[in-house]
C-alpha cells in the first residue's frame with residue numbers, strides 16, 4: 001500500500017530525514033518510535049502533504065501512485081488520514097459542519113452521493129459513541145477550547161467518520177489518561193481490517209498494550225535504524241533509545 | 253456632462269426642481285435646500301485633497317446625472333425567506349413606491365409612513381430633526397438636501413413596540429450614470445422599539461451613483477436595532493450617511509454589512525447627546541477585485557454615563573482597498589463614559605490594501621476607553637488541517653474566512669440563518685489572491 005524509498009527531507013536548509021525507507025502493506029499496523037526531534041512528525045506531515053518541506057531525495061508510492069505529486073486534499077480523498085499531534089483550533093467554524101464538508105468532499109471524490117445534514121447527523125451520533133465524546137462537541141468551534149484529551153478524541157472521531165485506508169496517528173496517546181487511552185485504542189482497533197493500514201507514531205510502549213502492532217520501527221538520525229516485532233517496543237522501554245542508537249552507530 | 257461637473261446644468265436643474273417643490277414644502281425647508289445648493293456649488297464633491305477622503309478616487313463620478321428608469325422594468329422584492337414576515341417599504345431609484353409595499357397593513361395604526369416633503373409641510377417640529385451637520389461628508393449631505401425627491405418619513409409613536417421588522421428596500425433600475433438620492437427621516441418616540449433593515453441593491457448592471465442620507469432620532473428609552481446591507485451592483489457607486497441623535501437611556505444597535513459597489517463610502521455619525529445612552533456599532537465588509545470600500549464611524553459622547561462599542565471587520569481580496577476610520581470623541585462633560593473600538597482585518601491577497609485607523613479623543617476625566625486594530629492573513633496551519641481532511645483549498649479558505657467573519661452578527665435572531673446563507677454565498681465569490689475576471 002505504501003512504499004517510502006530513500007526519503008530525504010529538509011526544512012529551512014536543515015536536513016531532517018536522511019534516506020528513510022518504510023514499506024507498509026494492507027492489514028498491517030506499524031508503530032514508529034524514536035527520540036524527541038528525530039523527525040516522526042515531519043514524516044507524518046509529509047505523508048499528509050503539508051507544504052513547506054523540501055524533498056531532496058527519494059519517493060513515496062501510495063497505492064501505485066506518486067504521493068508527493070498529490071495535493072493534501074486529494075490524498076485525503078484517496079484515503080490518507082493524519083491524526084495531528086497538535087490539532088489546530090479554528091474559531092468561527094462549527095465542528096460538525098466542518099466534518100460534513102470533509103465527509104462529503106471525500107464522497108464526491110468517490111462519485112458517491114453527498115449526505116444531507118440529517119443523514120450526516122445520524123452517522124455522527126453513531127460514531128461519537130465510539131470515542132465517548134458527547135454531542136455538545138458537535139456545535140462547538142473546531143478544537144477551540146478543547147482540552148488536550150478532547151482534541152485527541154476529536155481526531156479519532158474524525159477518523160471514524162472519514163474511514164481512511166491509511167491512518168497515521170501522531171502521538172495521539174501522549175498526555176492521555178488511561179481511560180482516554182483505551183478509548184483511542186478502541187477507535188483505532190475498530191478501523192483495523194485487512195484492507196487498511198495504520199501507522200502509529202508513539203513515545204510509549206503503553207499504547208501498544210492496547211493496539212498490537214505487526215511491526216515496530218525506531219526512527220533516529222533521520223532514518224529507520226531498527227525494525228522488529230512488538231517485542232522491540234518492550235526492549236526499547238527497558239533499555240531506552242540510546243541502546244538502539246549505539247548498536248546502529250557501532251554498525252556504521 | 254452631468255450635474256456634478258457642469259455648473260450651468262446644475263443651476264438649471266435645481267431651479268426646475270425647486271419650482272415644483274414650492275407649493276409642497278414649507279419655506280423653512282426650501283431655504284435649507286437653497287442653502288445646501290449654494291454650499292454644494294462652492295465645495296463640489298470631495299477630492300483626495302480632503303484629509304478624510306484621501307484614499308478614494310472619485311473622478312469617475314463626474315458624469316453622474318438624474319437618469320430615467322425603464323418604466324417597463326419589473327421590480328423584484330427580496331427573496332430572503334426571513335423577510336416574508338416583515339413590512340417592506342420599497343424605494344425605487346430613491347423614491348418610495350407605495351404600490352410595491354408588502355404587509356403595510358400590519359403596522360400599528362399610529363405609526364406614520366409618509367413622503368418626507370409632505371410631512372415637513374404639516375410639522376414644524378421636524379425642523380430640528382433634519383439636516384444635522386455631519387463630520388467629513390457635508391458636501392454629500394448638501395447634494396442630497398438640494399436635490400432629493402420626496403423622501404421618506406417614518407415615525408414610531410411613544411410606547412410602541414413594532415413587532416414586525418420594517419425593511420426599507422432600496423433598489424435602482426436607472427440606466428448608466430444615474431444619480432440616485434434616497435432620503436429618510438426616522439423618529440422613535442419615548443420607550444418605543446423598532447427593528448429596521450435598510451437594504452440597498454441594484455436591479456440593473458448600470459453604473460449609477462447612490463447618495464443616501466438617513467437621519468435617525470431616538471426618543472427617551474427607545475431602542476432601535478438597525479441592519480444595513482449594501483449589496484449594490486459591482487459597477488455602481490454608493491455613498492451613504494447615517495446620522496443618529498440619541499436621547500436619555502436610548503439604545504442604538506447597528507450592524508452594517510457591505511459587499512457591493514465599485515466605490516463606496518459609508519459614514520455613520522452618532523451623537524450621544526444625553527445621559528446613559530448606549531450605542532453598539534458593528535460592521536463587516538468584503539471587498540474583492542478592484543473595489544474600494546470606505547467606512548467612517550464617528551461617535552460623540554457628549555453627556556455622562558454613555559456606553560459605546562464599535563467592532564468592524566474587513567475582508568479584502570484581489571486589488572481591492574478597504575478603509576476603516578473610526579473616531580470616538582469623549583467631550584468634557586461625558587464622565588463615566590465607557591467606549592471601545594476595534595478594527596480587525598483579513599488580507600487575502602498581496603495586492604489588496606487595508607487602512608484601519610481607529611482614533612480616540614478624550615477630553616473628560618474618569619472614563620474607560622480602548623481602541624485597537626489588527627491586520628492578518630489566513631492561518632496556514634488551519635488551511636492545512638482542513639485540506640488534510642479532504643476539503644479543497646478554495647473551500648478551506650472560504651471556511652476560514654467565514655470563521656473570521658462569524659463574529660459579526662445581525663441584530664435579529666429571526667434573520668440569523670438566512671444571513672449566514674447569504675454570507676456563505678458572498679464568500680464563494682472570493683479568489684483568495686487569484687485573478688478576478690473582468691466584468
Ligand SMILES: Nc1ncnc2c1ncn2[C@@H]1O[C@H](COP(=O)(O)OP(=O)(O)O)[C@@H](O)[C@H]1O
Pocket residue numbers: 011012014016034035036037038039040041042043
Ligand atoms: N518548520 C520547521 N522549521 C525548522 N525546523 C523544524 C521545523 N519543523 C520541524 N523542525 C525540526 O525538525 C526536527 C524534527 O522535528 P519533528 O518531526 O517534529 O520531531 P518529532 O516529531 O520526532 O519529535 C526537530 O529538530 C525540529 O526542531
Ligand SMILES: [Mg+2]
Pocket residue numbers: 040041042085170171
Ligand atoms: Mg512529533
